[in-house]
Amino acid sequence: MVAGLGGAFFTLVSTGAFGKNMTAGAGFIALAALIFGGFRPVGALLAALFFGFANTLAIYLSAIGSPVPSQFLNMLPYIATIVAVAGLVGRVRAPAADGKPYVKS
Structure with missing residues (x-):
């Protein structure tokens, strides 16, 4: 449901039209926020705020x-994502049920 709302936001609010590669890698930043947040909702929220701050900056x-070319400034959120996730290599563990189908008891 949240992914659908995010897709609707990009189509209706952010760009106003649907186009190829319109998210520009924002889905990977969302996955990085989940990993950086330690697979916890509050941690993912704080990580998303950090990545959003980098984008807004x-x-x-x-x-x-700024005297820095805009192409380099546009790389800032992605560089922040790489640095944040690279610093956690080997320290964050995925949930134990990751990849297992849900079976209702």
């Missing part, structure tokens, strides 16, 4: 006329 710096 890139937009703000390009709007005020």
Whole structure:
């Protein structure tokens, strides 16, 4: 349900039309937020806020006329994602039921 709401947001609010590669890798950032948050809801929320801050910082710096080229500023959220997840290599474990089908008891 949340993924559907996210897709509706991108189509209706963010861009106003459906297009190929319209998310620009935001799904991978969402997965990184889940991993960076330790597979916990509050941790994932805080990680998403961190990645959202990096995205907003890139937009703000390009709007005020930073001497850094806009292509490098647009890379900021993705670089923050790589740095955050690379720092956790081997420390975060997936939930024990990851990949197992749900069987109602």
